[in-house]
Amino acid sequence: MREQASQDGEPRGGSGEMFDRIADRYDLLNRIISLGVDQRWRRRTVEALALGAAPSVLDLATGTGDLAFRIAARHADARVIGLDPSSRMLAVAAQKARVLGVVARVSFERGEAGALPFAAATFDAVTIAFGIRNVADRPRALGEMARVTKQGGRIAVLELSEPRGLLGPLARFHVHRVVPTLGALLSGQREYGYLARSIARFPPPKEFARTMREAGIDVLEVAPLTFSSCCLFVGTPSGEAAA
Numbered sequence: 392m393r394e395q396a397s398q399d400g401e402p403r404g405g406s407g408e409m410f411d412r413i414a415d416r417y418d419l420l421n422r423i424i425s426l427g428v429d430q431r432w433r434r435r436t437v438e439a440l441a442l443g444a445a446p447s448v449l450d451l452a453t454g455t456g457d458l459a460f461r462i463a464a465r466h467a468d469a470r471v472i473g474l475d476p477s478s479r480m481l482a483v484a485a486q487k488a489r490v491l492g493v494v495a496r497v498s499f500e501r502g503e504a505g506a507l508p509f510a511a512a513t514f515d516a517v518t519i520a521f522g523i524r525n526v527a528d529r530p531r532a533l534g535e536m537a538r539v540t541k542q543g544g545r546i547a548v549l550e551l552s553e554p555r556g557l558l559g560p561l562a563r564f565h566v567h568r569v570v571p572t573l574g575a576l577l578s579g580q581r582e583y584g585y586l587a588r589s590i591a592r593f594p595p596p597k598e599f600a601r602t603m604r605e606a607g608i609d610v611l612e613v614a615p616l617t618f619s620s621c622c623l624f625v626g627t628p629s630g631e632a633a634a
Contacts, residue, residue, distance in 0.1 A: 429521075432549055432621050433458050436518060437465050439612065439625045440545045444468060446515040449539065451475075451504045451532075452522025456484035456497065458549075462518070463497050474502040504532040512541045520549040524593045533606035537628040546608055548624040550599075551590050552615070596622050604629070 436458065442448070445468045450459040453473030462471050475481055481499045488494050502508055504519065504526050517536045526532045536546050594602070599622075600610045608626035615622050 428617055428621075430457075432616055432623070433461050433520060435614070435616065436520065436547050436549045436623055437461050439547050439614075439623060440516045440518070442466050442469065442516060442545075445470075447513065448472070449474065449507075449509070449514045449517045451507075451517065451519040451536070452525075453484060453499065454480050454522075456487055456499065458518055458520045459484070459497050459499075460487065460491060460493065463493050469496065471497045473497065473499045474504070474507070475499070476501060476503055505535060507535045507539050509539045511538050513539045514544065515541055516545045516547065518547045518549070521551060523548050524550055524589050530602060530606045533603055533608060537607040540628050542628055542630065544627060545611075546603075546626045546628070548599075548603070548626075550593065550622055550624070552593060552596065552619055552622045596624070600624060 440446075440448070440462070442462075442465075446466060448459075448462050448469055448471045450456075450462065450471060450473045453459050453475045454477070456473050459471045459473040463469055473481070473484060475484075478501055481501060484499050485494075488497050488499070491497075500508075504522065505528050517540050519532075519536070523529060523532065533548075540546055593599070596613050596615065600613050603610050603624060603626055607629050609629040610624065610626045612625040613622065614625070
């Protein structure tokens with residue numbers, strides 16, 4: 392999962408340096424750490440976009456492009472732009488695009504979620520998977536997402552959360568103990584210890600949904616996934632943000 396931390400373990404603004412260091416092993420880490428479930432979550436996110444013909448989609452915190460490529464695979468006429476602060480992550484994503492033969496439809500740019508370099512109402516949908524938790528000014532980023540999405544378009548936020556339910560304790564053990572250890576062993580980076588702390592600090596679904604509404608997004612769905620270890624938020628621009 393996407394993490395960015397300073398040396399003291401707190402989230403960092405967005406230079407992408409830590410992701411540059413782990414980019415080559417990022418996909419493998421995601422598969423192992425999530426036990427492969429992250430791919431199922433991405434499929435669910437693409438379905439929630441309810442895209443029409445020839446859609447234009449912006450994928451924020453795109454990383455190595457997994458969600459962007461899944462959108463392109465599901466919609467052969469889609470044009471997707473992936474945005475990320477890590478230049479190395481984007482290099483890996485661009486190489487994957489060449490291998491998949493989708494360079495003409497999926498492109499990548501370096502940028503931050505809080506300051507999108509696009510005109511208003513540019514995209515039919517905007518997505519961010521495992522990235523909003525690390526954004527310093529979430530309301531601003533959400534407002535930017537609403538701004539660049541066409542009226543009636545979809546905004547999808549996929550984010551990790553504290554596991555609940557009958558198997559919640561086992562899932563929490565995996566997140567708090569197993570994930571940091573595996574991340575450190577496989578990537579050589581201690582920053583994966585930040586994962587559990589950042590998940591614990593992320594607001595509960597109802598609170599984050601309220602933040603989305605205040606940023607100008609009408610929330611259509613809040614869907615807990617896999618023992619609530621992940622949550623999918625789906626919305627559409629309301630046309631107005633709270634003052």
